[in-house]
Amino acid sequence: MTEIAKRFESKVERIPFMECWVWTGATHERGYGVIGRGARGEGNERAHRLSYRLYKGEIPEGKVILHKCGNTFCVNPNHLEAGTQKENAADTKAMGRLKLPNNSGENAKWAKLTLEQVKEVIAVKGGKRGIGAELAKRFGVSKSTIYQIWSGNNWQKL
Ligand SMILES: [Zn+2]
Numbered sequence: 001m002t003e004i005a006k007r008f009e010s011k012v013e014r015i016p017f018m019e020c021w022v023w024t025g026a027t028h029e030r031g032y033g034v035i036g037r038g039a040r041g042e043g044n045e046r047a048h049r050l051s052y053r054l055y056k057g058e059i060p061e062g063k064v065i066l067h068k069c070g071n072t073f074c075v076n077p078n079h080l081e082a083g084t085q086k087e088n089a090a091d092t093k094a095m096g097r098l099k100l101p102n103n104s105g106e107n108a109k110w111a112k113l114t115l116e117q118v119k120e121v122i123a124v125k126g127g128k129r130g131i132g133a134e135l136a137k138r139f140g141v142s143k144s145t146i147y148q149i150w151s152g153n154n155w156q157k158l
Pocket of ligand 1: 019070075
């Protein structure tokens with residue numbers, strides 16, 4: 001395994017029930033994971049693009065990598081596909097219809113969290129490794145709950 005592949009693996013958490021591979025490394029402000037290319041001055045690469053290259057091969061020229069699952073922080077290669085910018089926009093629209101199990105209202109796994117706490121979770125998405133576990137512990141919920149909040153499918157009503 002190459003050095004960058006090892007670093008990539010060390011920043012991924014696999015959450016069985018949602019199948020997404022959650023990026024625990026640094027994130028771009030728009031929610032994409034980023035990883036340093038290696039040497040100083042080489043800059044960052046988007047984590048999902050790296051995942052595609054590591055597991056599926058080179059990205060066809062002019063193509064962007066789309067998230068079929070709708071979770072921008074996901075780096076599961078099986079959830080990624082190469083497409084055009086136009087398809088990307090269509091995808092983003094379709095994402096609104098993709099739902100995780102019903103967690104609204106009374107069913108909400110995080111009903112014990114206050115609105116302020118949920119907002120705090122959303123605000124700290126990404127960043128340092130282990131932050132999901134830390135928040136889960138602090139608020140007394142499971143890590144999955146934190147990831148679901150981050151996935152953004154259940155808090156439109158906030
Ligand atoms: Zn995914």
